[in-house]
Amino acid sequence: KAGVTQTPRYLIKTRGQQVTLSCSPISGHRSVSWYQQTPGQGLQFLFEYFSETQRNKGNFPGRFSGRQFSNSRSEMNVSTLELGDSALYLCASSPQVSGRGYSEQFFGPGTRLTVL
Amino acid sequence: QKEVEQNSGPLSVPEGAIASLNCTYSDRGSQSFFWYRQYSGKSPELIMSIYSNGDKEDGRFTAQLNKASQYVSLLIRDSQPSDSATYLCAVLYNTDKLIFGTGTRLQVFP
Numbered sequence: 365k366a367g368v369t370q371t372p373r374y375l376i377k378t379r380g381q382q383v384t385l386s387c388s389p390i391s392g393h394r395s396v397s398w399y400q401q402t403p404g405q406g407l408q409f410l411f412e413y414f415s416e417t418q419r420n421k422g423n424f425p426g427r428f429s430g431r432q433f434s435n436s437r438s439e440m441n442v443s444t445l446e447l448g449d450s451a452l453y454l455c456a457s458s459p460q461v462s463g464r465g466y467s468e469q470f471f472g473p474g475t476r477l478t479v480l
Numbered sequence: 481q482k483e484v485e486q487n488s489g490p491l492s493v494p495e496g497a498i499a500s501l502n503c504t505y506s507d508r509g510s511q512s513f514f515w516y517r518q519y520s521g522k523s524p525e526l527i528m529s530i531y532s533n534g535d536k537e538d539g540r541f542t543a544q545l546n547k548a549s550q551y552v553s554l555l556i557r558d559s560q561p562s563d564s565a566t567y568l569c570a571v572l573y574n575t576d577k578l579i580f581g582t583g584t585r586l587q588v589f590p
Binding site: 397399405406407408409412419420422454468469470471472473474 | 514516522523524525526529568576577578579580581582583
């Protein structure tokens, strides 16, 4: 079974620009979660989508948004990029939504975003 | 107090020894706990999940959970240099949000 895929793998943007990252979950998985990973803060939860609906959201500003399509693929958008947005963005898929108290998540390879 | 706390390490152990990684969490209501391994430059990989008090063994790995003490640990027996990585503890909060610790870096030397 193919794993979680993310595109692009690397991205360089300048401040003020916007960016869209894509994630395709494992076949059959309906939940997609997004995380930001930085050396100082570790892995921080951005949001989770299940059946095209955002189910949970972390403590990030409104510049960070996402959506999920009917085929469970998900996109994450960051508008008005700041230097501090430079990070590894990871997406993880799961068969079930976290709200059921079960959350074995499988991560994709990540997108390394650099903001200049 | 952080929601999930881990010692950042590095934890250095000789090859063949037992590596003990620890994690504490603040939410008493948490029911689901996970250990992920992350090699440098790679994404996290799930290695263990545990939901009940006690021990859960999978090969060389044993996860231990003590909900009364809000403590979860991972033991790696017969440590190998290939086990050298950062180990992330994750706790499912309020049944809807997976919170990660900042990870413990493990170094296994020959």
